[in-house]
Amino acid sequence: MIAQSHFDVIVIGGGPAGSTAAALLAAKGHRVLLLEKEKFPRYHVGESLMPFCWFTLERLGVLEEMNRIAFTKKYSVQFVTPDGRQSQPFYFFEHSDHPSSTTWQVERADFDLMLLENARKKGAEVRELTPVQRVIKDDSGRVIGVEAAGPDGKVFRALAQMTIDCSGREQVATARDGWRVKDTNLNKLAIWTYYRAAKRDPGIDEGNTTVAYVEDRGWFWYIPLRGDLVSVGIVAEKDYLFSDTKDPAEILKREIGRNEWIKDHLSAGEQVGQYWVTSEFSYRSKFCAGDGLLLAGDAFAFLDPVFSSGVFLALISGEMAADAVDAALVAGDTSGAQFADYGGRLCDVIESMRKLVYAFYDVNFSFGKMLKRHPEQRARLTDCLIGNLAVDFTALFSAMNELVQTPAPLPHGREAAPSLATV
Ligand SMILES: Cc1cc2nc3c(=O)[nH]c(=O)nc-3n(C[C@H](O)[C@H](O)[C@H](O)COP(=O)(O)OP(=O)(O)OC[C@H]3O[C@@H](n4cnc5c(N)ncnc54)[C@H](O)[C@@H]3O)c2cc1C
DSSP: OOEEEEEEEEEEOOSHHHHHHHHHHHHTTOOEEEEOSSOSSOOOSOOBOOTTHHHHHHHHTOHHHHHHHTOEEEOEEEEEOTTOOBOOOEEGGGTOOSGGGSEEEOOHHHHHHHHHHHHHHTTOEEESSOOEEEEEEOTTSOEEEEEEEOTTSOEEEEEEEEEEEOOGGGOTTTGGGTOEEEOGGGOEEEEEEEEESOOOOSGGGGGOEEEEEETTTEEEEEEEOSTTEEEEEEEEEHHHHTSSOOOHHHHHHHHHTTOHHHHHHHHTSEEEEEEEEEEOOOEEESOSEETTEEEOGGGTEEOOTTTTOHHHHHHHHHHHHHHHHHHHHHHTOOSGGGGHHHHHHHHHHHHHHHHHHHHHHOTTOOHHHHHHHOGGGHHHHHHHHHTOTTSOOHHHHHHHHTTSOOOOOOSSSSSBOSOTTTO
């Protein structure tokens, strides 16, 4: 006989989206079970935060803890040409005099552990080393809970009125239903690793994110972490990266030679640890919800690493999911239709970022060129880049459209599935 227990909400996955949703729902007094397959702290890519992460972190009550851990402070982003010319760092505090203008570069093992512990403190029951194997549906197709295996390997069932899938790219609840739709124009691949004792810029520029271009091909991220560690990776088309070898170490070495700034900064350092590769990173789910089910974070969509929007979208979607699920539970209606507003608002946010990402990858476009023509759009562009997405970007996007065709919004993701029995 399989053991069975009951909750108000089950959260699958304890990354930033899951821990945020679980903490906020538990704080509202709901009985929340969070199931995480790994034992934290665990490694995860995605270290550079966007300034507007601050607001969700404040609501979660973890800002003091962020400062205690003393993650690297990030005041700006800078861009570097292939021949090593460095743009003026783009300081967030010049745009807004608010604490959110100082953000962080975080080791995700520590950041995610802090958020998971916060969910526990707020009253969620958190079980690690507990992979969810499948969601359980009733005859109508409504999700009524999950089947998972505990650390002892024993399978158990947990039932709840709502399940929130925050399992990241694994998309546990919907992978079998084929909800993932690739954004084929953003079909990139990333290769990355870490260096110790590589060069850092002086003073407050020490924690900058640097985006360094490889001529017409792709770009590097250079993210200084605590101590003397730097995260460095390249993003480009797969065919280009794999053109003469599939060995990630060889590829990264070759590409490092194609940007003078990266070559110079890494020359003083020593590569440590393994090389990582990931592909197919741009997608959105066909639906945002179903009866008894809601998707948040990467389990709903992933755009691209270039503007460091991933953790921000995970945090705000976790927050929005908590509010939407709380409202649905209070109203006594957890049908998918309850979440159309959630899906619509989240897609609007992603679409704004998506336009910038498409423009970034267009070889005929540059933000510098656009700002020369339309200097009045600098503030709106900055709003978009820091995550202040509540403003009207119509004028910014028409200015961009003079130089590049920004993509039409994707039609899917806004609505809930009509019935999970039929999709
Ligand atoms: C190459 C690359 C570089 C990136 N760089 C950045 C960056 O600089 N800045 C940024 O903001 N974002 C970046 N991102 C994106 C960022 O990593 C993600 O968007 C972010 O981690 C999403 O958070 P999440 O909570 O949705 O999912 P995750 O952080 O992936 O968390 C999901 C959790 O679910 C757990 N899980 C999975 N399956 C199961 C299961 N069956 N049962 C239970 N638990 C399960 C996992 O163990 C994991 O802990 C990058 C992404 C890539 C691919």
